[in-house]
Every structure is written in structure tokens, then in C-alpha cells.
Amino acid sequence: MNPAAAGPLPGISGLSSAEAALRLERAGPNRLPEVRAVPGWRRLLAELSHFFAIMLWVAAVLAFVAGMPQLGVAIVVVIVVNGVFAYIQQERAQHAAAKLRELLPAMVSVRRDNRIVTVHATELVPGDAVVLVAGDRVPADLRLALAAGCTVDESMLTGESEAVTKAAGDTVFGGTFLVIGTAEGVVASTGGQTRLAEIASLTGKVEAPPSPLALELQRIVRIVAGVALGIGALFFILSLLVGISWRDAFLFAIGVAVALVPEGLLPTVTLSLAIGAQRMAARNALVPNLQAVETLGSTTFICTDKTGTLTQNRMNAVEVWTPSGLLGITGTGYGPEAQVSGEGGADAGAAAFQAGQRLSAAARAASVGRAVPRDGQWIAEGDPMEAAIDALATRLAGPGGRAENPTPSHRFAFDPRRLRESAIVGPTLFVKGAPESVIPLCEDGADRALQMVDQMASRGLRVLAVAQRSLPGLPGARVKPEDVETGLTLLGLIGLHDPPRAEVRLSLQAAREAGIKVGMVTGDHAFTAAAIARETGLIGSPELVLEGHTLPEDDEVLAALLDRDGVVVSRVTPEQKLRVARLLQHRGHVLAMTGDGVNDGPALQQADIGVAMGRSGTDVAREAADLVLLDDDFATIIAAVEQGRATYANIRRFLTYHLTDNVAELTPFVFWALSGGRFPLALSVLQILALDIGTDLLPALALGSEAPSKGALKRPPERRHLMDRALMFRVFGLLGPVEALMEMIAYTAVLFGAGWSPGAELPPSDVLMAASGAAFTTVVLGQLANAFACRSATAPPWRLGWLTNRLLLWAVLAELGLLAVFLFLGPLAALLGHAPPTPGGLAVALAAIPAVLLADSLYKAARHRGLARAA
Numbered sequence: 001m002n003p004a005a006a007g008p009l010p011g012i013s014g015l016s017s018a019e020a021a022l023r024l025e026r027a028g029p030n031r032l033p034e035v036r037a038v039p040g041w042r043r044l045l046a047e048l049s050h051f052f053a054i055m056l057w058v059a060a061v062l063a064f065v066a067g068m069p070q071l072g073v074a075i076v077v078v079i080v081v082n083g084v085f086a087y088i089q090q091e092r093a094q095h096a097a098a099k100l101r102e103l104l105p106a107m108v109s110v111r112r113d114n115r116i117v118t119v120h121a122t123e124l125v126p127g128d129a130v131v132l133v134a135g136d137r138v139p140a141d142l143r144l145a146l147a148a149g150c151t152v153d154e155s156m157l158t159g160e161s162e163a164v165t166k167a168a169g170d171t172v173f174g175g176t177f178l179v180i181g182t183a184e185g186v187v188a189s190t191g192g193q194t195r196l197a198e199i200a201s202l203t204g205k206v207e208a209p210p211s212p213l214a215l216e217l218q219r220i221v222r223i224v225a226g227v228a229l230g231i232g233a234l235f236f237i238l239s240l241l242v243g244i245s246w247r248d249a250f251l252f253a254i255g256v257a258v259a260l261v262p263e264g265l266l267p268t269v270t271l272s273l274a275i276g277a278q279r280m281a282a283r284n285a286l287v288p289n290l291q292a293v294e295t296l297g298s299t300t301f302i303c304t305d306k307t308g309t310l311t312q313n314r315m316n317a318v319e320v321w322t323p324s325g326l327l328g329i330t331g332t333g334y335g336p337e338a339q340v341s342g343e344g345g346a347d348a349g350a351a352a353f354q355a356g357q358r359l360s361a362a363a364r365a366a367s368v369g370r371a372v373p374r375d376g377q378w379i380a381e382g383d384p385m386e387a388a389i390d391a392l393a394t395r396l397a398g399p400g401g402r403a404e405n406p407t408p409s410h411r412f413a414f415d416p417r418r419l420r421e422s423a424i425v426g427p428t429l430f431v432k433g434a435p436e437s438v439i440p441l442c443e444d445g446a447d448r449a450l451q452m453v454d455q456m457a458s459r460g461l462r463v464l465a466v467a468q469r470s471l472p473g474l475p476g477a478r479v480k481p482e483d484v485e486t487g488l489t490l491l492g493l494i495g496l497h498d499p500p501r502a503e504v505r506l507s508l509q510a511a512r513e514a515g516i517k518v519g520m521v522t523g524d525h526a527f528t529a530a531a532i533a534r535e536t537g538l539i540g541s542p543e544l545v546l547e548g549h550t551l552p553e554d555d556e557v558l559a560a561l562l563d564r565d566g567v568v569v570s571r572v573t574p575e576q577k578l579r580v581a582r583l584l585q586h587r588g589h590v591l592a593m594t595g596d597g598v599n600d601g602p603a604l605q606q607a608d609i610g611v612a613m614g615r616s617g618t619d620v621a622r623e624a625a626d627l628v629l630l631d632d633d634f635a636t637i638i639a640a641v642e643q644g645r646a647t648y649a650n651i652r653r654f655l656t657y658h659l660t661d662n663v664a665e666l667t668p669f670v671f672w673a674l675s676g677g678r679f680p681l682a683l684s685v686l687q688i689l690a691l692d693i694g695t696d697l698l699p700a701l702a703l704g705s706e707a708p709s710k711g712a713l714k715r716p717p718e719r720r721h722l723m724d725r726a727l728m729f730r731v732f733g734l735l736g737p738v739e740a741l742m743e744m745i746a747y748t749a750v751l752f753g754a755g756w757s758p759g760a761e762l763p764p765s766d767v768l769m770a771a772s773g774a775a776f777t778t779v780v781l782g783q784l785a786n787a788f789a790c791r792s793a794t795a796p797p798w799r800l801g802w803l804t805n806r807l808l809l810w811a812v813l814a815e816l817g818l819l820a821v822f823l824f825l826g827p828l829a830a831l832l833g834h835a836p837p838t839p840g841g842l843a844v845a846l847a848a849i850p851a852v853l854l855a856d857s858l859y860k861a862a863r864h865r866g867l868a869r870a871a
Contacts, residue, residue, distance in 0.1 A: 014128065029191065031122050048079060055224075055225050056075055057076075063075060074693065111129040116131055138178065140174045141194045142171070145184050148413075150166040152172050157196070174196045181413065229257060265655070276644070276647035276650075283643070284614075286630055287628075288626065295590065297643075298648065301563075309596075310634055314332075314498065315496055316496065320495070323490075325352030328341045334371035340396065359491040363466045366423045366466075369385070392494065419436070420437045420438050424471065428468055429468060443487055449490055452493055462531075463496075466490075504634050507638045508538055514713040520570075521603075522568075522572070544564065548571040551569075559583040581607050595613075610626050612627070612628050612629070648722075657783070657786055658696065661786075668775065690822055699784070699787040703808065705808075739786065742845070742851050743848070748771075750774045754767040774841025780819045781845050782848040785852035
């Protein structure tokens, strides 16, 4: 429903209590439709039933079927612990539409039965006459019947940072609030029919796309599941061919398949993301959604807001021009301290200073907003621009500058048609407004002033013109502004600036070096947006500034316009911002979208990474986001991207580490199968489980804590698969075979040392257990070396520094401690089916450390030479 088109305004006498009760029964309470939150048990169930978890559940069931309950229990523990941990981390997930209800006031003043009463906001009905004063939250969509000097902050819905002037007949929307003035309005829409409800509905309908990490993990799980089932089926057939009964062959095949499942991969991924989230939090970036940590590293396009993200959201008057000269003002915030400099020598400077005093005092007289001290700092009370004018007047007035002006006898509020506002104080009219509105009303100095307007505007300043006139007599109560706003004397111009954050330019440069395009999407005016984009270095060349109401209807045309670095899109509605997000995603971008208002909720939900402001943002924006900037700073996004890329690299590191282990774990089964069962198995399924979630887990987690490399932001985002050809060659063509070769050498060295030869009867069980212990030790020590090798895909460990990842050192020490426990704790060693290795077997196992490191170094050196030749 469009309230503005709801027909003629009824009277403002209000409804009777009886009529209000009837309408409440028909229309229902003034409450936003409740969004059904996903129950906690369903969210926990989702963490226990995704694709990877299902594969582990199947593996656990097969382990029980195969008569290996210890393995089955261990896998179940892994699933449950990981699921609970992920559930706890995700508990602050988005419930954006539900938070919208908090934006409506609890109690409101209405006219009923010909008197003003206070009722609960939920009891409002269409036709109610609502009474508003400055600071009140608008309780429903209203058509104003009366408005005196009203401005309304609609930024929560529109993104426009400036308060909007409202007059009788205008519409104000629920959730906005009255900045200045008083008003009475008739309720046109309540509850689910309001504009706020439309945005709530839009946010609720948007389903966030799966993250790149989720898609990659699904791909890896499919590959691993296919390989495990395929090899399990192959070993089932081979077992039958060597004469093993079908039952034993089936159980053996299940054991092989379960052994190939990397049980430790899922908790390692989750904990690595949690480490990344903790590091981001330390850099003022809060990540409610763990998978967003990695998605940030894949970001290819950032759509940023302007106010508060690129700028400090602190309007400042930095220049004053009068016919006597130009003054420059340097000050921060709204405090009285500032330095003033003039042009043209001492005499000219003094004249300009005095003229600036008169101008700033006049501008303050025509303003309502003030700069006030609170809790040891100066803040804006009312419109930030008017607070900056008040601060300017104080800075130029010197001692006593805080003295308030007499109360105006008349005040003519800012009007979007007049583009100015004025006040009558005593016998003088003071006017301030847009230069194109005020200067033509002045009697002289227009040409010079207009030239100065262009110069100030070219420096990215918002320019206000200030004028005054003396009135021959006090006007009557019904005087109109056009009756007195003529024959003005121009006092001068004020240049206002919302300063960019100091680090924004460097952050934008870092984003571009990282291969990330950046665009501005804002509800602000095109001129203001473009000026800030130029000042920060965001805008591209040639410049492209789009406005919401002129966006092409054709999606392909608009997508082509948007898909460029430095584009500026201004005056956007929530629907248009959502459209921008979808079109960039359709172009293949991983999109990060910033926002702070209710209007940003749908786009934040749609984006791959929704980024909300922690200080200035609304609960709605924060709950819809994947990343919350605790300092509202664009530079924090880039820092988070760097950590996201580090997390992506870390996942590749421990994926390489895990899969290398799987090669060594599978090799004994291959030897057994190729020998027709005559070569004894070097490792049991329980030993493999001990490797996967015992000795391997801590080093893998330590690899997940590697700090970002120096070049993390010097290259484009990773667009390759986590499990690509380079990773698979390194695992299956290099590190895995070397580790497996040393494992089998250690195993056969113990067997041969006991006098066993291939084809002969199996040696005694104590020899087999010592040989198996040697193979187990070799894999653990090989993985120890592999952990250091996996720290980098290009540099050997000694170039990185052996002590630069202290967590890895502690993990390796713990790994050695667990190895000793597994070998020398009698009952546990007996359960695993091995014993401490012989001296010969231990010597071969120790040799696995230099063997793995040497192979890794030769590979990296050859790769470096190949890349150098290609360059």
C-alpha cells in the first residue's frame, strides 16, 4: 500500500476508543510479522548431518558392522565434538527480520475521544491521529496532517545520511524518527502493511548462497568418498580372488574404506576457521559465521557504503569565504578547539576573521542542531551539519562563543523546494541554504560568490550560503518565507567536509593490489558520493557515477556497468542494492557488501560476505551480516581479507598434510593385495585411526594457525580448487610416495632382520608387532617432517624459520609424546597390534625425516626454476 495515495487526509481529532477497538480487531496489532526462528535442535542437527558428517556416520556404522566397535565409537566422538563446536560458534547466526521489531517504540501519544492519551504502539490502528515531538520514533506509516519545522531521519530505510524535511501531506514511515520539530499524523498503514515490514519480508526471502569453502568441502568429500568406496570395492574383489571368504573379504573392504576417510579433516577445518575468526576479532572484525572467514579470502568485489566506512561520519566546517577573504579552519570533531588561518596579510586576515564571525553566528541562528559536551567529548545533538555550524561559530567567536542566541520569533524550516531555511531573531532575518537557492536572492556579489562555490565544490566540500536582511518591522504570525526571503545581503559561504578515514586510500590501494574491485553503493546524493570517491581515490577513470532512479532496466547492461573498479552508485533503494548484489554475483564475483541500516539487510543477506558496522550499524544489519566491523573502518575489511586468504592457504596446508598420511596408510594394503595375501599387513585399521585423530591432529591444527604470508595481498584471489593438480601431485606424486617407501622399508627391515623372506610362513607375532611398530613410527616421523614441509608450497622450512610457528613446535613435541604412549603403554600397544621397533627399524624410521624434507626441497627448487624460466 502507498500511504501517500490513500486519499484525502481525515481530520486530526482522532478516533473514539470504541472505533479504535473495532479497527484493531479488523486490522490486528501494529506488530511486524514474526519470523519463525530455526529451533536450536534443528541447527545442531544440521551440524551433525551435512555431507561430510553423513560420510563419517556411514563410516562409523560400517566400522561397527565390521566388528571394530572401537573405531566406530571414535568416529562418532569426532562427529559429535565437531558438530557441537560448530553449533556454539554459529549461535549468533542471522535473525535479521526478528530484530526489526525492536525499532518500533513501545508507547505513543494519540488523540482519542478528543484528548491526547498514551497507548501501546501495538494498539495503533489505521486512522489514529499520532502526536510526535523531536526524538520520537515513528510508530507506523503516517500521513502528516500538521508539521512544524519537521525533519525526519530516514537513514535506516533509505541510506540517506541527512535528515529529510517533512511538511503537511507528506508520508513518514514506521521505524524512522523525528529529529526536530513537532508533528501530528494519521496512521495509514500498520503492522505487516508498513514499509518496514516490506523490507523485513524482503530480508527474510533472501537466502544466502553457499560459501566457496562449503562448495569446496563438498567437492573434496565427494572425491574422498568415491575413492574410498572404489578402493574398498577393489579390495573386496581382490580378497575373494586370494581365497578369503566373502564375509571376511567384505569386513576387510569396509576396514580399508573407513581407513581412507580423513576423520581429522572436519575438526581441523572447523578449528582453523575458529582460529581465523579469533585473529579477525583481535583486528576489530567479528565473524559470527565461521565459513565467512575463508570466503573473505576469496572476495573479488567490495561494495562499500560511504558515511562512516570511508569517512569519519563527523561533519566539519573547514572553510569560510566572505567578501573580505577566505578562512581555513582546522579542528577535529565538534569541540571548540581549532586553528584559523586567513589570506592577504594581517589587516585582510583580521577583516576576514570578523566577517567570518558574523557569518557563523548568522548560520547558527538559522540552525537548530547544536554541538554539546557529553561524557568528556563533544557530540552532535540534532543534525550533524548544524552541529558543525554551531562548532564553527564557537571556534570563531572566542570567549563567550557558547552564548545561545535569543529564541527566534519565526522559524522557516528547510524545504526541498526552497533548498534553504531561515529564522527571524529580533529585527533580523538569517538565511542559510544551497548556494543556488540563496545567492540569487542577494542584491550583490553573486558572480564572485558563484565562482567561489565552484572552487570549493571542486575540493569535495559541501557548500552552504549564508545571508541576512534587516526587517522594517516584526512580521505577523502568518508570514510566509517568500514574503521576507528577498533583498538579502550575502554574508558568505561555508565549506563543510566529512573527512575520509586516514587509512582509506592505502586500504583501497591494497585492495586493488590484491585483485579486488571496489565500488561505492550509497543512499547519499550523487555529488556527495562522487566527491568522497575522488578524495579517497576510490573512483575509477573514466569516472562512472550512477543514480538509483536512472539505473538501466536491462540486467545485462547494468551488470556490465557495475563490473568495473571504482564505480559509484548513489541514491539506491533496498531493492536496487539487492539487485546490484545479485548482478555482481551473476558475473562470477565473490561479493562483500557493507551496510549499517535496515535498508541494507536484504543486500547483506544476499552477498557472499555481508559486512555491517559495529558502532553505527543497526541490530538488523549486524544480524544479517557475516562480518561486523567493530571500528566501522574500511581498512578492517582489507585486514580481514588478508586473514581470510591466510585461512584458505592454511586449509590447503593441512589438506596436503592429511592426504599425504592417507597415501602411507593405504600402501600396506596395496602390498598385501598385490602379494595375494602373502605379504603381511604393516598397519591395522586401528593404527590408522590412531594416526588420523591421534598423532596427526595437533600438527594439522598448528598448520591451520600459520600467519598470513607477506605476499597474501600482492596477488589476485585464489580461484583454484582446494584440491587441484598441484596439490594432488605434491601428495600422490612426491610426499606420499616418499613417506610410504620409508614406511615399507622400515617394516621389511624388521622382518628381514628376523630371518623372514617373502613367501615364507609368517614370523612370530612379536616380530610382526615390532615390524608394525616400525612402520607406525616411520609414518609419524615422516608426518613430523611433512608438517614443516607443508608450511609453504614454495619455500623450504629453513627459509621460513624453524621457530616462527611456535604452536607447530609444541604440536610436534606432543606428537612425539603420543608416539611414545602408543608404543610403550602396554595395553594400548596391544590394542593397536604393535610393539616398539627394533634398533634397525627405528633407524629407518628416523631416516624418514631427512628423506621427506629432501624430496620437498628438491621439488620446490625445481618448481622455482621452472617458474623463473616461464617468466
